[in-house]
Amino acid sequence: MFRFHETATRIQRVGKCVVLAALLAAATDNMTLAQTVTFDSLLDDMLDRDALAVHPNANASFTLKQRSSYDRGSVAPDQAGWFANSDWSNYIRSEVNQGRTEWVLLDETGPGAVTRIWVGGRPEQAATLRFYLDGSSTPFWSGTAEDLVGKNSAMGAYLSWRSVDADLTPAGNSPGQNLYAPIPYSSGLKITFDHTPGGTSNGLWYNINYRTYEPGAAVTSFDPSEPTEAATAAKLAAVNSQLMSPDTAPRGAGLQQHSTTGALGNGQALSQALTGASAVKRLKLNLQAADMAAAIKDTELQISFDGRTTVRVPVGQFFGSGTNQINEVQDWYRTVNPTSGDMTSYWTMPFQNAADIRVVNNGSQNVTVGLEVETGDWNWTDDSMYFHSNYRKTDSPLVGGNHEDWNFVSILGEGVYVGDTFQITTGEDNSPVWWGEGDEKIYVDGEAFPSHFGTGTEDYYGYAWGGRHPETFNHAFVTQPESGANRAVGTTVNGRVRALDTIPFDESLHFDMEFWSNAGGDYDLSVATMWYGKPGAFAVGYEKLGDLNFNGTLDVQDWVLFRNGFDTDLAGLTKGDAYLRGDLDLDGDADVDDFSLFKQAYEAENGAGSLAAVWVPEPGALQLAAFASLSLAMKHLGRGSHLHSKDVNSNDRPARLAVPTPDPY
Template identity: 25%
Template sequence: MQTYTYPDLVNKLVNLRNLAVPPVKGETSGTFSSYDRSSVYDETTDTYQEWGANRDGDGFIRKEEEGMVVLELDGPGVIWRVWSAIAKEGHMKIFIDGKKTPVFDRPFRAFFESYSDERSPLNFPELTPILSRGRNSYVPISFQKSIKIIFEEGWGEYYHFTYTTFPKGTIVPSYTGVFDKESSIALAKVDRKLYRKQDAHEKIENIKEEKIQKVIQSKQKETIFETVNSGAMTKFVIRPKFTDFSQEEITEILRSVTLSIFWDDDEKASVWSPLGDFFGTAPGINSYQSLPLGMTEEYFYSNWFMPYTKGVKVIIENEGEQKIDIEASICHTPLPIEETSHLLRFHAKWHRDEFLDLDKERFKKNGDRWPDWPLLLVEGKGRYCGVSMHVYNTWEQPEEEPQTWWYGRWKDKTIDWWWGEGDEKFFIDNEKFPSTFGTGSEDYIGYAWAAEPPFSMFESAFASQPYVELDANGHTSVNRFHVGDNVPFQEKFEGFIEKYKSNHWGENNCCIYSTVVYWYQEPDVKDKYGKVNLKERLKYIHN
């Protein structure tokens, strides 16, 4: 029987090592959101109806005398993340463990702005970031028996509640609406850790650092690190020497050079990605810092915890025309075989429009699964931990002159250019209706109203937009990482994000997605993703 204190739960937000622990039976996750309830699964025909419905701002479970029920869940469990596009004065009521009196009964807006019952405003800026209009709270709300949340009229628009439930018998503290001294200090410590982002993760003892310097010639590859021992990589840093290259050349190099990582005696890489994309952003160098990944002009870093039993091999391949000079450092720690043989293996794969074994006809415009676009399709036991997306959405300038900004605002736009209406949908272990069903691509990341100018860049521990064009016409780079709120699966994970715009949505307009997905998986189960050729990778990297 597992017992968690509130500080234990808070520390899960920064513990990357936990991601490699296999999920136990009874550990589940999901998201309650305001998605359009006209999207349904028809069991009699095994098809999906109104699957692209897009009135996502006010969906709910049912109405009761006190208001609309937006979340209802049996414990033990924890709410990891609460998000809203606009939180207003209508009350949010949180009922814990079946009690008739809510432990929280205040304006929804106050949930993001106040702390316990104190007069002073909440002051955990890293745990409760406002990301380009989107309100986020990563302050855990735990419950032993059950939780129910009701919104009163005037609460706002759009919501997400992302949760984990633990196996029966697990003991967690139940939220009372007030945080005691120990809990408050735990939140303050983690908030301060998250401020430092790349150094926020839990520290690991007995670390060894390998420093590497390589010149990799055109059309050549180099093994930059290899060991046959049992252990784990804990930090990976690349320092490319790009001083002699133009920005355009750097952008091409970061797609032409690839990273491959092989665990144990595997013949197939568990990690394969263009070098730049692996570190969470594209195209080119876009500075940002998060907890697991980041990029600066001087170096790129990864903090993912990567265990192995029979060793690891890290290869950098240069398929470009220019030789490259890089420095790297890899931190690793020895671990007993008895531990690593039971841990999951880290995976990361880059792809574009990869449907694998899916029936692609169902995903076309008239198919019942449109507009789902596959992020990740894997089998076996593991944990989904996040994604970075490069969206190349570009269009011809409209002839009509707008009254405001570049293309106008709201319904007065001169062109319907916005790419990100698509909801995330995660199907776990053969479920027919996704346990996570979101309300929009920017909502999943954590920002809001992203079709409306101005278009800002931002960074945080778990979500960032390292790049977007000033007028949004061209490249957008976003990422979202799941640490405390990772998505466990026992048999299968099928993750999608809706893509309403086709690859070519006008005579000279296009909308192209590429992505790197990060997850952990059983050692003996291989994913089906392969390498992508250089010609395909180099498409859509320049405006």
């Protein structure tokens, strides 16, 4: 893949002719990597777990965005209406097609693909959705939301489904309709709805995820007859069958098995070390304890790749069951069997040299752990990424009626977002009200307004009328293994994992979920997020401040990195790269404020005076004064205005960095 910094280095070393040859070779390599996107190829990509660990820039580069019926009164965090909840029947525009007035849900031009559609509404509606391809005035699909989205028989039950397979449970409430079958288009796609907005039965809620490929990308548009053709019909049947049986999917070449068992008391750990360039393809944990509900909360999974810990999550949350009780889970990447205690992950987790998988008992009871790890071949390239999973929970209960954006995760660096497990517990004093009207707001690469703005927490997780649907469910990409808090006192667990709807980011990703309950009471929230990141990517608040080499300790190597970046020109760097050069407060400069933060963190871990001991020559008062004077002078010379360190944890939404430090336990 063509990389500017590598080519710039060549320019310094070789003549113009060689440089031109290198540029041509790089361009040729890129063209070789590019593939034609088709309905068939997207089905292949859906089942390719390894593909998640390779940044899409390596092949068919795309962005993922969302169109939804979110309340258009939500304009900015500092304006009234940011938590407005009239998400019913909001469209791009209306237009007249063949004498019909239609309301436009999606209208995209250029090469792309719709990868997920969710709709909710009233089951008695006879309204029609229409799909127009590549500028055509004739729809290639027309039908009810149920016919096209929730029960599209041509696509199969694992690509088109209703969250709950019931028409009226209770009367007047419809389950969420979901379509995960891809719809590629070469030059554009428009989706419309023909009911006049307004009224209790004349509209719908909708969320549509779609990829936009680079201009000129080769995309073959969806052919509506294709799913019924013999070859494609057979492939769709195979895809549905595979999604139904996640353990039987091929996991590549060079598979090796590693296993260990142990009985763990409080504070004890079981570890499996792995060496050599490889990838974890399957991770199975068997957990046994007298109190399994406590065990899945107090037993923690920690995984380190090449010396850096990127996973630290309670096992219940990591495997999708939640931490209230052990629940049955089956999605494309995870399974939990509450009878046997088996919990299995199929996330591909590559590493270059070594990995260490640890199971730690943080509880008071003894637990028995069996750990099985399957590894396979992996060719690490510049586009390979490490697997990350971060966990956070509320320090104290949130109070219903006080709306806020509760942060799932904020990531700096380059990577891909792939899933989350969300848990909410309602307090004993809660009335049986619904908590799930909060919208997801996902900002990619520093957006001032989220490119993913949803219509409700239950909509994000694939269901609808959540307060009146207590049923549990497991689908390939969304789950509700526990539903005790749905208009009741208890716990609800929702999971969403991604395949074609993964979210790539080049510089940052900030994910908030609105906390939105229509009545008071206490609510405890927790979430585990899953994402892939290139080396150097990190989640804000989960690494030790100043640990610039991510080895888990503040040491002399961190000081060398900080010293080398101190007061250098950080203009043009991403926030993540600037942080790794010493901009600890993320204000755009590596300056005396950052030095104070680094010194405080370093000496808190290593003892008073420890930083002076590694600074050669040892700094005196004059040197520190010169250090400070130089920084202040540089600021006055016009580096521009920046946030100050005291503002890092303020509610500064455009910066997308207002993240509280996680408190896992």
